[in-house]
Ligand code: ADP
């Protein structure tokens with residue numbers, strides 16, 4: 001994991017070297033100061049060499065200014081390094097989320113994903129900057145101070161080392177616990193992000209059921225859980241800080257007492273004594289930084305491990321290395337002996353065979369849950385078949401790149417998703433970079449141009465979150481305009497008009513009719529009136545396809561379709 005973490009420094013070697021070099025130099029200069037004091041007290045003070053004293057003071061001034069400069073570099077450029085790494089990881093996390101397939105999103109909550117790209121990486125950024133540098137400087141000052149202390153008086157130096165085993169114990173005891181704790185905390189942040197996202201996203205349902213109190217309770221439970229975890233983190237931190245503070249002061253006191261004894265015995269000079277006490281402070285500095293060891297390191301580790309677990313989640317659908325870019329398909333589709341299940345256990349269908357000619361309009365009907373939507377989702381490869389294959393123009397869809405395959409398919413569903421931006425942006429989503437003329441032409445074909453152009457802001461009208469400012473019919477027309485702009489050879493209309501009233505449905509059917517002209521169209525509908533004119537009707541049942549044929553043929557057959565028809569329209573005369 002460490003090697004992997006450091007691989008993110010690779011693009012910033014220069015910056016890292018600068019930051020690290022300055023930090024090390026600053027650390028060394030800190031070490032020199034106690035030695036200068038010893039020299040001052042022992043050698044310069046008794047002889048009253050004023051020239052030397054002035055020269056030493058001047059030298060110290062230069063060193064201080066230089067050191068300040070070093071620290072400024074470390075502060076700014078070190079943070080620049082950290083934020084650069086954080087930005088890279090965030091981009092990678094977002095890119096990876098874009099690559100994941102539907103199965104992942106079916107099983108993970110949006111709030112957690114938001115936390116992956118926000119909170120987790122913030123902590124990693126902090127450690128990317130301070131982590132290696134602080135650790136190295138801590139070790140360096142620790143060893144450096146010890147060598148200098150040893151050179152001043154080895155007996156006193158030995159005495160201070162009794163702190164080392166204690167501190168090792170403290171860090172190992174609390175470090176691992178804190179990592180677990182922070183991981184838990186990040187998950188909880190994800191949980192309450194999920195709650196906020198769902199109660200706001202579903203605010204209409206919340207209010208319609210007057211369940212604000214219930215939502216408040218759910219949120220409060222998450223919020224309290226977060227508090228509990230954080231409090232236990234602070235308890236660990238307080239315990240370790242208290243123990244380390246007390247133990248270092250005790251050792252300092254012992255050094256003072258024993259040092260005084262050594263000075264009286266003549267084994268230690270006054271300057272040596274003062275210098276030693278200052279060195280002890282330098283020696284303890286990394287120990288006093290224990291907070292960062294038990295707070296930011298475990299936090300960074302927890303954040304980084306959440307990050308790696310996200311980017312190590314391989315998308316279950318990926319392009320083959322030699323996948324083809326397809327273009328201008330005619331849209332002849334074949335499902336060949338297809339089996340599929342969402343969970344690997346209960347099959348939605350098995351041994352499903354279906355041939356759809358280019359340009360044909362084929363309708364799917366059947367009970368809810370029969371697998372009509374699933375059948376449609378397999379075509380753009382939103383999910384992978386478990387067995388069999390799906391071919392378009394004789395090419396297995398697994399041999400195409402996902403992007404080029406999906407560019408050949410237009411999908412209109414019952415619930416239209418619109419982005420909270422403007423009408424223009426929502427339509428141009430069909431083909432990025434489309435001109436206003438093209439957008440208006442698409443609107444015209446969806447019979448929405450008059451309405452849009454009559455709005456004071458026209459194409460710049462914001463549609464509201466998920467399109468709440470538009471009616472169901474208008475949203476559906478926007479979705480249709482988007483496909484006109486995209487102009488794919490294959491069309492999937494999955495209950496595109498089912499949510500609309502019959503007058504609106506009738507009006508939109510006309511636009512859909514125009515949309516499907518010259519394209520292979522897969523139409524799912526539960527109102528049979530809308531599909532009567534399809535070239536072929538496929539009736540889906542619990543085990544796959546029950547029967548297929550034209551309206552007249554199926555009615556004459558007096559099978560499942562005839563019964564469905566009877567249920568909707570009464571017995572056929
Ligand atoms: P239809 O569109 O004919 O009403 P679907 O294709 O949506 O039926 O659903 C077929 C079956 O698959 C149903 O039993 C449904 O519960 C299940 N199903 C649909 N989508 C998913 C999903 N994303 N994850 C797991 N099961 C699903």
Ligand code: MG
Pocket residue numbers: 372373374494
């Ligand atoms: Mg469906």
